[in-house]
Amino acid sequence: MKKKILVLVDWFVPGYKAGGPIQSCVNFVFAMKEDYSVYVLTTDTDHGETSPYEGIESGRWTNDLHPDINVYYLPKATLTAARVQEQMDAVQADYVYLNHLFSPLFVVYPLWLKFRGLLKSEIVVCPRGALYESALSVKRWKKTPFLFLFRRMKLHKRVLFHATNKREKDAILQHFPGSRVLIADNLPNMRQPSFGNIAKEPGSLKIIFIARIVAIKNLLFLLNAMEQVTNATLELTIIGPVEEKAYWSECERKMAAMPANTTVRYLGPKRNDELMPILQQHHLFALPTTGENFGHSIFEAFLAGRPVLISDQTPWLGLPDRKAGWDLPLATTGPFTRALAAAADWDQAGFDEWARGAWQHAEKFIKNPELHDQYLKLFA
Known part of the structure; x- marks a missing residue:
C-alpha cells in the first residue's frame, strides 16, 4: 500500500x-x-x-x-x-x-x-x-x-x-x-511547447512583466529603467493582480509620464493556462524582483523560448553565458537600461539566437533525471 x-x-x-x-x-x-x-x-x-x-x-x-x-x-x-x-x-x-x-x-x-x-x-x-x-x-x-x-x-x-x-x-x-x-x-x-519565434526588427521591443503587483516584484524599477531607453520603441505588457494599491498608484503615475517612445498596457490577472500564448507574442520577459525562491513566471518564459531580464536575486544565474537573458544587480537601473537597449537592437537572427537559448535552458532543466x-x- x-x-x-x-x-x-x-x-x-x-x-x-x-x-x-x-x-x-x-x-x-x-x-x-x-x-x-x-x-x-x-x-x-x-x-x-x-x-x-x-x-x-x-x-x-x-x-x-x-x-x-x-x-x-x-x-x-x-x-x-x-x-x-x-x-x-x-x-x-x-x-x-x-x-x-x-x-x-x-x-x-x-x-x-x-x-x-x-x-x-x-x-x-x-x-x-x-x-x-x-x-x-x-x-x-x-x-x-x-x-x-x-x-x-x-x-x-x-x-x-x-x-x-x-x-x-x-x-x-x-x-x-x-x-x-x-x-x-x-x-x-514540464509541458514545453515546440520552439517558435515572432518577427523582430531592430529598434523595437515587446516586453512582458508577469507578477503580483507588490513592491518586491519591482515594477517601478523596471519602468524607471525603460524610461532611460531613448533609441528604440518599447511596448510593455503588465499582467498580475494588484495587491499593494499605494504601490500600484505610484506605478500608474510613472506610466502616465513615460516618454513618447514607450507604451504600457495593463491586462490584469490571468489564469496560468492563459499565459503561454501571451508570452509568445513578446520578445523579452522582465522581472527585476528583489527575491524569488524559484520564479515560475521566469521559467514559463524559458519554456516559451523567450529570453529574460531579471535581477540576480533568483536561482536563475549565469544567463548571458547561455544566451538565455540577463541576471543583473539592483544597485542602479543602468545595467537594466543597457540590457533593454541591447535587446531592442536585436535583428531577427539575434532574437532567434537568444530565444532558442532560453528554450534550450528550460529543456535541459525539465529533462534532469x-x-x-x-x-x-x-x-x-
Missing part, C-alpha cells in the same frame, strides 16, 4: 492569484501521485477574494483534478482550526507537507499539534522563500516573534525542511541552526 502525503496549502487550483506557490504545489502533487497517495487540504477561495471558486464542490474530498489526487476545499467563510484538524485526522497521513511558513491554520497550527504530540505524521516544511530577507522585510513586526517562538519551542528539531536551492538552505540554517534540511529543486511546469529522485528522498 502506498504511503500517504497530505499537502496543506492556503490556495490551490483553480486559484491563481497567489502566484508561484500554487503552481509549485500543483506540480508537486502530479509528480508524486505515482509513488504516494496524495491528498491536498486547501480553501475554496482564491487569494484576495471573498467569493468561492465557481464549479468547485467544497466540504468533501474529490478527485476531479485527477483520479489519483484527492482534494478537499474547506469553506473559507467557516474556516476554523477544528475543521483543519478534522480532515487531517481523517486522512491519517504518513507525511504532512507544509508550504510557506507564516500561514496560521495551514502551517502554524499543524506545528502546534506536532509540538503537543497530537500529530503523529512526519512533517516536511517548505518555506518557499519566506526566510529570505526580501520576504522577511514585509511585516517584520509579525514574523520576528514567530521565528523566535519557533526556535524557543525547538520546532525545527521536529521537522524536515525542504529547501529548493542552496541559498534557501543557507537561510533556513541561519534562522534555525542544526535543522535537518534537504535540497530538492522546485518542480516546474535527478529532479524526481530528490523528492523521493524527502519522503523516504
Whole structure:
C-alpha cells in the first residue's frame, strides 16, 4: 500500500492569484501521485477574494483534478482550526507537507499539534522563500516573534525542511541552526511547447512583466529603467493582480509620464493556462524582483523560448553565458537600461539566437533525471 502525503496549502487550483506557490504545489502533487497517495487540504477561495471558486464542490474530498489526487476545499467563510484538524485526522497521513511558513491554520497550527504530540505524521516544511530577507522585510513586526517562538519551542528539531536551492538552505540554517534540511529543486511546469519565434526588427521591443503587483516584484524599477531607453520603441505588457494599491498608484503615475517612445498596457490577472500564448507574442520577459525562491513566471518564459531580464536575486544565474537573458544587480537601473537597449537592437537572427537559448535552458532543466529522485528522498 502506498504511503500517504497530505499537502496543506492556503490556495490551490483553480486559484491563481497567489502566484508561484500554487503552481509549485500543483506540480508537486502530479509528480508524486505515482509513488504516494496524495491528498491536498486547501480553501475554496482564491487569494484576495471573498467569493468561492465557481464549479468547485467544497466540504468533501474529490478527485476531479485527477483520479489519483484527492482534494478537499474547506469553506473559507467557516474556516476554523477544528475543521483543519478534522480532515487531517481523517486522512491519517504518513507525511504532512507544509508550504510557506507564516500561514496560521495551514502551517502554524499543524506545528502546534506536532509540538503537543497530537500529530503523529512526519512533517516536511517548505518555506518557499519566506526566510529570505526580501520576504522577511514585509511585516517584520509579525514574523520576528514567530521565528523566535519557533526556535524557543525547538520546532525545527521536529521537522524536515525542504529547501529548493542552496541559498534557501543557507537561510533556513541561519534562522534555525542544526535543522535537518534537504535540497530538492522546485518542480516546474514540464509541458514545453515546440520552439517558435515572432518577427523582430531592430529598434523595437515587446516586453512582458508577469507578477503580483507588490513592491518586491519591482515594477517601478523596471519602468524607471525603460524610461532611460531613448533609441528604440518599447511596448510593455503588465499582467498580475494588484495587491499593494499605494504601490500600484505610484506605478500608474510613472506610466502616465513615460516618454513618447514607450507604451504600457495593463491586462490584469490571468489564469496560468492563459499565459503561454501571451508570452509568445513578446520578445523579452522582465522581472527585476528583489527575491524569488524559484520564479515560475521566469521559467514559463524559458519554456516559451523567450529570453529574460531579471535581477540576480533568483536561482536563475549565469544567463548571458547561455544566451538565455540577463541576471543583473539592483544597485542602479543602468545595467537594466543597457540590457533593454541591447535587446531592442536585436535583428531577427539575434532574437532567434537568444530565444532558442532560453528554450534550450528550460529543456535541459525539465529533462534532469535527478529532479524526481530528490523528492523521493524527502519522503523516504
